[in-house]
Structures are given as C-alpha cells and as structure tokens.
Amino acid sequence: MxxxxxxxxxxxxxxxxxxxxxxxxxxxxxxxxxxxxxxxxxxxxxxxxxxxxxxxxxxxxxxxxxxxxxxxxxxxxxxxxxxxxxxxxxxxxxxxxxxxxxxxxxxxxxxxxxxxxxxxxxxxxxxxxxxxxxxxxxxxxxxxxxxxxxxxxxxxxxxxxxxxxxxxxxxxxxxxxxxxTQNLPAHITAATGIDAMVHAIEAYTSKIKKNLYADMLAKQALRLLNQNLKLVLEDGSNLQARQNMLNGSMFAGQAFANAPVGAVHALAYPLGGHFHISHGHSNALVLTEVLKFNAPNAKHLYAELMTWIDPYSKGCTDGLCDLFIDHMQNHLDRSGLTLKLNALNVPKTALSTLAQDAMLQTRLLQNNPRDLNLNDAEQIYHAIYA
The missing domain is CATH 3.40.50.1970 (Rossmann fold)
Structure with missing residues (x-):
C-alpha cells in the first residue's frame, strides 16, 4: 500500500x-x-x-x-x-x-x-x-x-x-x-454530486491501486461533498457551496484517476447504455445495494469514511459501516432522484441483460473490494427494481 x-x-x-x-x-x-x-x-x-x-x-x-x-x-x-x-x-x-x-x-x-x-x-x-x-x-x-x-x-x-x-x-x-454552475437544475446538481461522492468512495475502497495519496484526496473530497450537497440543493445560488462542490469533485477525480472505481460504475454503465439514464443518476440507483454487497470486505473502510465525514459518530466497525450506508441512503432520499428502475420504465425482463453487460466491465470490476459475479449483479438490479 x-x-x-x-x-x-x-x-x-x-x-x-x-x-x-x-x-x-x-x-x-x-x-x-x-x-x-x-x-x-x-x-x-x-x-x-x-x-x-x-x-x-x-x-x-x-x-x-x-x-x-x-x-x-x-x-x-x-x-x-x-x-x-x-x-x-x-x-x-x-x-x-x-x-x-x-x-x-x-x-x-x-x-x-x-x-x-x-x-x-x-x-x-x-x-x-x-x-x-x-x-x-x-x-x-x-x-x-x-x-x-x-x-x-x-x-x-x-x-x-x-x-x-x-x-x-x-x-x-x-x-x-x-x-x-449556479444555474444548474436541482436534479442535475444532485445526480452529479452523487457521482462525485461515488468516485471518492470507490477510490478509497479500490482493491488494486489504493494508495495513501488517493486516500487523502478521497477523504477530503467526500467531506466537502457531504457538507455542501445539501446546501446547493437548498439554495442553488450559494456560490461558495458550489465552489466547494467543484473542488470536492476535482479531488475525487484525482483520487479515482489513480485508484480506479469499481462495481457501482460497472453496474451503472448498462443503465445509461440501454435506457439513457444519466451517468450520475445510474450511479445513484445502484449505490446503496453495492455498498451493502461490498460491506463484508470493505466495512472497515466504510467505517473510516463515516468517522471522517462525522467525527462525532461512534460505534464498532460493523455499526459505523451500517451508519455510513444509511448516511449515503439519506443523501439519495434527499436528492429528489427516482431510485427504482420500474419507475424509470426499465422492464423487468431487461435485468438479466443488464447484469450480463455489467460483467463485461472487467476494467472496473477488478478494482471492487469484493468479487462480483453474474448472479450478484442480477440480484442487485432486482433489489432496486421496485
């Protein structure tokens, strides 16, 4: 490391x-x-x-x-x-x-x-x-x-x-x-903000190239994004919060450029390819279920991120990991984004095809902290269907 x-x-x-x-x-x-x-x-x-x-x-x-x-x-x-x-x-x-x-x-x-x-x-x-x-x-x-x-x-x-x-x-x-960025609609602000948070999280848990420098940037990115996403959704004209979001996104970009992203992105790409769901929105759709899937291998890392974005959070590793996943779900719930595939006119018959296409993203899946197979991918899509 x-x-x-x-x-x-x-x-x-x-x-x-x-x-x-x-x-x-x-x-x-x-x-x-x-x-x-x-x-x-x-x-x-x-x-x-x-x-x-x-x-x-x-x-x-x-x-x-x-x-x-x-x-x-x-x-x-x-x-x-x-x-x-x-x-x-x-x-x-x-x-x-x-x-x-x-x-x-x-x-x-x-x-x-x-x-x-x-x-x-x-x-x-x-x-x-x-x-x-x-x-x-x-x-x-x-x-x-x-x-x-x-x-x-x-x-x-x-x-x-x-x-x-x-x-x-x-x-x-x-x-x-x-x-x-001050006139960005709320739904784009939310989707792109979640995308940046995913970059930070997946860089921090990247299996192959995780490193101290990328970790530092990922943590600072997540702190900035966590603090400011709610602010810009409440008031899009808050320019200082907008600048903080840009800096957080940039730090996350630097992090994942050197410690690449994993299964969230791998499962998001087919949603964009087949159904033209925006990239950030696609990431938001699969984020929580991928975090849950990764938890057996990455719970200590999710716990570290939880204490970084909220120094007052207390608990054991398992508890802090669960708290982190809940915290990210709260961001999704406040985002205003549609979070179920059926509400986005994705037919249930497409889930197996989505899973097959996700498995082609070997460049990304090799970085995931937990190995993911075809059945795992299909189960994640089913979990976010309705």
Whole structure:
C-alpha cells in the first residue's frame, strides 16, 4: 500500500471568477486558433460568453463545436475530430459536463497534425499516445471530475461503453469556476454530486491501486461533498457551496484517476447504455445495494469514511459501516432522484441483460473490494427494481 505512483493535471486554477485566468493561460501557450468544445445547452444558455469575450479580447481566432451529446457515441467524436482538422486549430478548450470534456480530450489527441492513431486504436489502457494539442478543461458540473482524469468514455455500440485511459489525456490546465454552475437544475446538481461522492468512495475502497495519496484526496473530497450537497440543493445560488462542490469533485477525480472505481460504475454503465439514464443518476440507483454487497470486505473502510465525514459518530466497525450506508441512503432520499428502475420504465425482463453487460466491465470490476459475479449483479438490479 505504501508504494505507489500518482499523476494528475499539472496546473489547476480554482476560485470564483477564475475564468479570467484563461487570458494568461492562452497567452502563455501562444495559441493561434482555438476550438471550444461544448454542447448546445451551453450555447442556448450563453454560458460560454465569458470565454468568447476573452478570446475576442486576445484577438484569437476561434471556432465552436457544440454537437456533443450525453454519452457521446463514436460518430460524434469522429465528426468533432474532422471539424478540428479542417479548421486547423492549435488549442482545445473543453467546456461543459463530463461528455464535453471527454470529447475535448480525444480531439486534442486525434486532431494533432502529427498524430497517426485512429479512435478505434485508443480503447483500453495506455493505448493513446502523444502527440496531442494543448488542452484546457473547464467543468460546468460538480460531478465527473473529468477535468483532472486521464479517461474518456465513448459509447461504442447501441448500448455499450468503452473507456480510453492514458496519461496523454491529462489536460494542461483545469479551471474551476463555480459561476458556471449556479444555474444548474436541482436534479442535475444532485445526480452529479452523487457521482462525485461515488468516485471518492470507490477510490478509497479500490482493491488494486489504493494508495495513501488517493486516500487523502478521497477523504477530503467526500467531506466537502457531504457538507455542501445539501446546501446547493437548498439554495442553488450559494456560490461558495458550489465552489466547494467543484473542488470536492476535482479531488475525487484525482483520487479515482489513480485508484480506479469499481462495481457501482460497472453496474451503472448498462443503465445509461440501454435506457439513457444519466451517468450520475445510474450511479445513484445502484449505490446503496453495492455498498451493502461490498460491506463484508470493505466495512472497515466504510467505517473510516463515516468517522471522517462525522467525527462525532461512534460505534464498532460493523455499526459505523451500517451508519455510513444509511448516511449515503439519506443523501439519495434527499436528492429528489427516482431510485427504482420500474419507475424509470426499465422492464423487468431487461435485468438479466443488464447484469450480463455489467460483467463485461472487467476494467472496473477488478478494482471492487469484493468479487462480483453474474448472479450478484442480477440480484442487485432486482433489489432496486421496485
């Protein structure tokens, strides 16, 4: 446990109004033509205007790719890359939720003029290679932590997702400014906040690469997220709480980038792939049952997390573990999210298919503190059905 390697983004700029630092960043990078990668929702809300103002102030040529969709499929990535190549851009800014940031990372690699790799060659671990274009990531949700992870998730078929994991995907700069998150609807705030908490929990219980550095970040992330999720759900305009959520999400992202996630994510992916349930919501659906399943192997870790987020909590290891699971369930109950599959129009006949697809997520399942088989996965889906 004491021998480890740790990597992260080399420069993080965090704070209310920190988007203004983009001027310095772009000047230092000697950018000539910038691609802003986002989605149509960001354009409709005009959230990208502060970035455009900076680009115009610097007299920087720029173009926008705004066709990113949730759980981006391969054709979206490929069309974005072709657009970037045609425009001969030299800097990529990802702006939005996790999907926009994930696509921006891949554009930065695949649109580099000296890059010979194709998207299909990148899937898996350490297959994506240099060179890549300068990359700046600016999240507008406090959840995925994608701005500090070396991971992009792509929908590869009608229902399947695959990950691309490589240090080349680490951005040059991440800018965290909560002014971009203050108008997030409550259901998105809740789902992305739960997603970030799952990242922290699963990093702390990661079986293979758990380490002291990631543990430190996971605990601090969970404390910030635990303290502030309720606050932002009660008052979305609470900018300090929003900034704390962004920082918590970022810390959790750094943690799970180095101590990878497990069964919660493995069981969540098929829900998004088959039924287009958002990633954070999918995590929320399976979280409690996976915690219960993992408890025989991870109860001491859950107990440690309970005493970290609430130093006044008392009890034996079993009791503190149960308290932690109840505590997370309370977050889910307050989230306003639908927590049963039948209420989301998932047919019961699909549960076995969901379980089979979850078992394909071997990259994730190997990190889970307790081995999970097909029957276990199906039982978890049944437990959250109605």
């Amino acid at each position: 004491y021998d480890f390697q740790f990597q992260t983004v080399s420069r993080i700029i965090s704070g209310l109004g920190s988007i203004q630092e983009l001027t310095t960043v772009l000047t230092e990078q000697s950018s000539k033509k910038v691609l802003l990668v986002t989605d149509n929702g960001m354009l409709q809300q005009q959230l990208h205007h502060p970035i455009l103002e900076i680009l115009e102030h610097l007299s920087l040529a720029h173009v926008i790719y705004a066709d990113v969709i949730a759980d981006p499929p391969e054709h979206v990535v490929n069309s974005a890359v072709e657009f970037a190549k045609q425009e001969k851009i030299d800097t990529v800014i990802g702006f939005g939720g996790g999907s926009s940031l994930d696509v921006a990372k891949l554009i930065a690699i695949l649109a580099h003029p000296n890059q010979s790799q194709k998207l299909a060659e990148l899937y898996g671990i350490n297959n994506a290679k240099s060179p890549r274009l300068p990359l700046i990531l600016i999240p507008t949700t406090a959840g995925t932590g994608s701005e500090v992870t070396p991971i992009s998730i792509v929908t590869t078929g009608e229902t399947t997702k695959m990950g691309i994991v490589s240090p080349v995907l680490y951005a040059d700069v991440a800018i965290l400014d909560a002014t971009f």
